[in-house]
Amino acid sequence: MVLRVYNTLTREMENFIPFCGKKVNMYICGPTVYDHCHLGHARSYVSFDVIRRYLIYRGYDVNYISNITDIDDKVIDRAKEKGEDLFALSRKFTESFIEDMKALRVLAPDAQPKVTEHIPEIIEAVETLINKGTAYSTHKGNVYYDLMRSEEKIGTLSHQTVKGLLEGSGGRIEVENDKKYQLDFVLWKSAPQGETGWESPWGRGRPGWHIECSVMSMKYGSQQLDIHGGGMDLIFPHHEAEILQSESCTGKHPFSKYWLHNGFLTINKEKMSKSLGNFFTIKEVLDKFSPGTIRFFIVYTHYRNNIDFSGESLEEAARARKRLLNTISNVKHALNEAHKDGNDCRLTELINETRETLINSMDDDFNTREAIGNLFVFSRKVNYIVSNEAHSRAALEDVLEFISEIDGILGIFGEEEHEAYKNIPEGLPEYKIMEMIGLRDRAREGKDWVKADAIRDELKEKGIIIEDGNDGTKWRKG
């Protein structure tokens, strides 16, 4: 079975074959750091994190690059508005972003370049474009990409025509009177006196929005990427512009072999975005839900579909995920108890079967929804076997190992989630819990249900859930 991916470039499913053997250069557009990131960003970065982890799982050597855009109009405007130093502001939100990603167990990129640290390289690229004749500078100190020089190339990704673009833009295209052509986009923007800028052959200025990704993906990856990804909203104009710039810079085609785009996070079917003001920051959501739950919520939908966010939908995800967590708990508990030793080929077989279906699902354009569907079946069968059939200790350990193998891809369980079952709430040491369970056991032996239930209620109030079973009483954090 080969890995197949949906390529925005061709709008088709394609076999995934990197340029060079098992080596994969993967570039994901990072955030513009002018504010805390919202759940829509989390959706994107968690999705690509899973894709990256899966590629690694399948034996690829992945070089994962994701940038930080720390200079652009939005950052400048926000700093002005807040009366803060621009660099202090972008540093603050860069840190906030990295913190969020860490909390969500998104693996750190192999390279995470910042635009402000690559100004010389950007200037050099702009010069190359001017020398090649695909860019021009103006008397105002701006440099534009000359679209008329490669008009036939516009729309390779977005499948738009110049005519359609001009008709639909509804006057939203910036009117800069030094542009040769209305659709030309800026590579270098002159900075007015008193605004952040760097010296360049065209005067003081700063990079345009698209050029940084071209420059940094080449520096840390390759002139030709295997995968370039980002949100669907970046297809046009951002990724389109990147293709034009990069290909005319290097003369190599294609700039990226595969283009992957994730769907949006919506609220009441509307896209969550800062400009609409209908967003929840990652930090706000992390206050109420665990990282595993948030990841599960995201991964429980295929990356190209929109996810409609609501408190209810997250709670539903939390309940669904708990089924899987309960299986882990059941297996761990069985390990701690005397158990029915016996033929364990059922579990071994089940693990192998599940692994196979999981790989098939993931190979189909990273179909995490189907993969998790398989996981629920696995979970149900494990629960059944653990409580009804003979099984060996080794087989139980294999189950846990398999679960952590999956967790390495999806990251929906995580170590601290396993630990959550034994995490001790503050002010309630474990011996105290065991003591109370002991007291309750004695009450139960004497059929003193009132006392037994009172102890159970008391523990519940403190966040400990008691579960009686045939082989003793289990407790876990509620």
Next chain:
RNA sequence: GCCGAGGUGACAGAGUGGCUAAUGUGACCGCCUGCAGAGCGGUUUUCCGGGAGUUCGAAUCUUCCCCUCGGCACCA
């Protein structure tokens, strides 16, 4: 105007030509339990937007229609 996504049970959401259409949530019933929880089993009555066509066979392919949503020089 141009480009795109989608309509599957109460809800969410897989499946893209072929046994009884995954899976989860919710609801209900049963087993287990002192009760509860968790778990297991079952039920949720023709669930594939509508018409026409292709086919031995269509949720899946073709065509027309209806409806919803997104993008179009801010954006993950």
